[in-house]
Amino acid sequence: MKLLGARISAGAMQFVILISTVIALLILAFILLTYTHLRFAQYAGMGNEALQISTQGAAYLNQKPINYKDSTTIVLNDSYDARLITYKDHWGLYDRLYSKGLVRSQSFSK
Numbered sequence: 001m002k003l004l005g006a007r008i009s010a011g012a013m014q015f016v017i018l019i020s021t022v023i024a025l026l027i028l029a030f031i032l033l034t035y036t037h038l039r040f041a042q043y044a045g046m047g048n049e050a051l052q053i054s055t056q057g058a059a060y061l062n063q064k065p066i067n068y069k070d071s072t073t074i075v076l077n078d079s080y081d082a083r084l085i086t087y088k089d090h091w092g093l094y095d096r097l098y099s100k101g102l103v104r105s106q107s108f109s110k
Contacts, residue, residue, distance in 0.1 A: 046103040046106040047108065049101070049106075050103045050106045050107055053076065053102075053103065056101075057074075057084045057099030057101060058097060058110050060084075060099075061088060066088050068089060070088070071087040072085070082101075083101075085099075
């Protein structure tokens with residue numbers, strides 16, 4: 001191949017294509033790693049928030065009198081679909097309290 005009066009061998013062209021392919025793959029791997037890191041951070045944040053919501057629900061059940069065998073759903077924030085589901089039940093002399101925090105697809109129960 002002749003480019004601007006100088007000849008370039010086929011081996012050099014293959015080497016340039018190989019190096020450019022490796023660089024492109026490294027850039028794509030970095031972008032994919034960054035994206036997955038952000039997604040895992042979002043899921044971890046939603047899991048922590050679901051845990052916090054269920055803890056607040058357990059405290060809510062201890063303070064407010066609700067009917068037995070009746071579940072209560074409280075929508076906390078419509079913008080990112082945060083809900084609290086509480087349930088109260090008997091177990092002999094004791095009360096069993098259930099609290100489930102839901103944030104989008106993440107949930108945590110107490």
